[in-house]
Amino acid sequence: MRVNWRxxxxxxxxxxxxxxxxxxxLYQMFWGDLGTDPGKTLTExxxxxxxxxxxxxxxxxxxxxWFSLSLVHLRRMQGLFTxxxxxxxxxxxxxxxxxxxxFMDDVIKRPYIFxxxxxxxxxxxxxxxxxxxxxxxxxxHWKTLHRLVYPAGVLVVVHYAWQSRxxxxxxxxxxxxxxxxxxxxxxxxxxxxxxxxxxx
Amino acid sequence: MLIKHKPALSEAQVTPKSIYVDRRSFxxxxxxxxxxxxxxxxxxxxxxxAQAENPSRSAWRQKLASPLATMQKSPxxxxxxxxxxxDIQRYNNFYEFGTGKGDPGEHAGxxxxxxxxxxxxxxxxxxGSYMLEDLIKSHLLEERIYRLRCVEAWSMVIPxxxxxxxxxxxxxxxxxxxxxxxxESLVRPEEMPGQRSLFSGIDWPYQEGLRIDEAMHPLTLMAxxxxxxxxxxxxxxxxxxxxPWKYGFKxxxxxxxxxxxETMPPTTWNQxxxxxxxxxxxxxxxxxxxRWSQKTERRLPGGLFGANRIETMPFNGYAxxxxxxxxxxxxxxxx
Ligand code: HEM
Numbered sequence: 001m002r003v004n005w006r007x008x009x010x011x012x013x014x015x016x017x018x019x020x021x022x023x024x025x026l027y028q029m030f031w032g033d034l035g036t037d038p039g040k041t042l043t044e045x046x047x048x049x050x051x052x053x054x055x056x057x058x059x060x061x062x063x064x065x066w067f068s069l070s071l072v073h074l075r076r077m078q079g080l081f082t083x084x085x086x087x088x089x090x091x092x093x094x095x096x097x098x099x100x101x102x103f104m105d106d107v108i109k110r111p112y113i114f115x116x117x118x119x120x121x122x123x124x125x126x127x128x129x130x131x132x133x134x135x136x137x138x139x140x141h142w143k144t145l146h147r148l149v150y151p152a153g154v155l156v157v158v159h160y161a162w163q164s165r166x167x168x169x170x171x172x173x174x175x176x177x178x179x180x181x182x183x184x185x186x187x188x189x190x191x192x193x194x195x196x197x198x199x200x
Numbered sequence: 201m202l203i204k205h206k207p208a209l210s211e212a213q214v215t216p217k218s219i220y221v222d223r224r225s226f227x228x229x230x231x232x233x234x235x236x237x238x239x240x241x242x243x244x245x246x247x248x249x250a251q252a253e254n255p256s257r258s259a260w261r262q263k264l265a266s267p268l269a270t271m272q273k274s275p276x277x278x279x280x281x282x283x284x285x286x287d288i289q290r291y292n293n294f295y296e297f298g299t300g301k302g303d304p305g306e307h308a309g310x311x312x313x314x315x316x317x318x319x320x321x322x323x324x325x326x327x328g329s330y331m332l333e334d335l336i337k338s339h340l341l342e343e344r345i346y347r348l349r350c351v352e353a354w355s356m357v358i359p360x361x362x363x364x365x366x367x368x369x370x371x372x373x374x375x376x377x378x379x380x381x382x383x384e385s386l387v388r389p390e391e392m393p394g395q396r397s398l399f400s401g402i403d404w405p406y407q408e409g410l411r412i413d414e415a416m417h418p419l420t421l422m423a424x425x426x427x428x429x430x431x432x433x434x435x436x437x438x439x440x441x442x443x444p445w446k447y448g449f450k451x452x453x454x455x456x457x458x459x460x461x462e463t464m465p466p467t468t469w470n471q472x473x474x475x476x477x478x479x480x481x482x483x484x485x486x487x488x489x490x491r492w493s494q495k496t497e498r499r500l501p502g503g504l505f506g507a508n509r510i511e512t513m514p515f516n517g518y519a520x521x522x523x524x525x526x527x528x529x530x531x532x533x534x535x
Contacts, residue, residue: 029504034504035290035291035301035302036283036287036290036291036301036500036501036502037291037301037354037498037500037501037502038502038503038504039498039502039504040354040498042504096504096505099353099493099495099496099509101495101496101509105488105493105495109488109489109490109491109492109493110491110492111491112491162491165401165472165473166295166299166400166401166402166472167295167298167299167394167397167399167400167401167402168399168400168401169397169398169399169400170299171399172399
């Protein structure tokens with residue numbers, strides 16, 4: 001019972017914490033200062049937040065494997081927050097940054113937008129199938145589908161890489177983190193793939 | 201890291217504050233990375249650190265006081281409203297101080313801008329190493345309110361203070377072999393955190409160049425000030441180029457060398473990504489950047505609702521003055 005109580009309060013704590021970036025953005029939008037180029041600032045910060053949440057979602061397995069810290073009950077929530085902030089990122093881009101007069105032109109010209117879109121569609125599919133009924137309905141395909149979170153991670157880093165120029169420090173940090181997070185899956189994939197109950 | 205490194209400047213010149221601010225940002229960066237990894241990564245938004253002015257700025261301001269007092273208005277100024285100083289100071293591309301738009305505002309405060317020497321070399325009769333004040337003081341400073349169009353599709357109106365580059369060039373007496381002018385920025389990693397980055401793609405110093413006729417054009421300005429004061433460090437203090445009909449990256453900052461050469465000099469962004477940034481880099485809505493459209497621009501500062509999106513003009517609106525420089529040239533091949 002005690003463990004259960006503790007893990008529930010952790011759940012709510014993390015839930016509340018995950019809303020902090022949202023409240024910060026809302027505050028800046030309506031009462032504060034988003035700086036000289038608000039559309040760009042908002043879009044970029046929401047993109048970075050979405051990326052962090054994706055990282056946290058992917059960190060749950062390594063935390064369990066390497067540090068015996070089980071936060072598995074937080075995984076779905078973190079995944080959904082990833083999708084939530086990614087949607088806000090895309091929404092901010094469309095509403096506050098995109099140049100509608102040259103929109104298609106821009107999208108076609110910018111492979112990084114395509115890559116972001118691909119990542120976003122994966123996140124959308126995962127969010128849409130994250131509920132119990134869908135899990136049941138998809139059966140064993142559910143697991144296969146949700147393994148798409150790994151390519152989504154790669155696509156997001158590529159989305160970032162294609163925008164980087166001049167200095168690659170942040171790109172290095174993102175790539176290294178992703179490699180680390182994905183490497184936690186490798187041995188298990190090789191040895192016990194069939195037994196893992198859900199994508200990790 | 202930085203601490204072990206003995207700066208080439210005296211202890212008094214490098215403000216401890218700059219080191220402190222810098223170290224904090226390093227920690228913040230590392231922390232942000234670690235947090236993203238470990239599962240608590242909230243956005244760490246760097247606040248513009250208010251900095252006490254460094255002594256070299258006060259010294260330089262004093263030297264420039266009388267030229268600034270006699271500053272003239274220029275007929276080349278646009279009538280558009282200049283961006284507020286606050287925005288000009290907090291939205292910068294100056295990779296020597298970091299790649300974020302806010303990084304220069306945060307990290308450039310400690311840059312020592314006085315004394316400042318400019319080396320003039322190459323195909324000129326009067327090469328030498330000049331004190332900046334000696335280059336400036338015999339000229340009348342002009343205020344020139346110019347549009348600045350960044351290659352990233354934003355723009356600002358900026359009230360520069362400076363002297364026409366042509367006037368400076370005339371006193372160096374270039375020879376007939378001087379067909380191009382090259383410029384180099386300061387390299388001083390101990391004051392420029394971007395130059396200490398292990399993952400920088402740029403091979404410092406930052407370099408730029410102009411054809412001699414572009415350099416001699418009356419619109420081409422060497423700026424030393426902004427809004428009637430000396431240049432803020434993050435805007436390229438103490439001495440920078442302003443070429444208003446070209447994308448902003450041509451307007452090289454914190455210049456320490458001007459060279460006169462016979463062949464087209466290498467330029468930083470062109471070397472980094474030749475397919476994206478040309479030597480000429482004239483503002484041209486008809487030639488898109490490979491990764492985005494150049495047809496329109498966001499005039500900054502903008503609001504969230506109703507960003508000031510405006511059409512980009514050929515040569516940034518200076519076509520009447522400069523088109524003749526490029527007669528007979530294919531501007532989409534020479535982007
Ligand atoms: C339809 C999908 C997407 C579109 C259209 C899109 C669009 C953009 C645009 C336009 C930018 C650059 C903003 C600028 O600086 O001008 C950007 C940056 C970024 N996006 Fe996306 N994006 C998409 C999906 C995603 C997803 C799914 C993620 C992460 C989960 C993501 C994470 C990021 C990150 C981290 C940045 C960089 C922010 C920075 O510069 O620091 N994006 N995106």
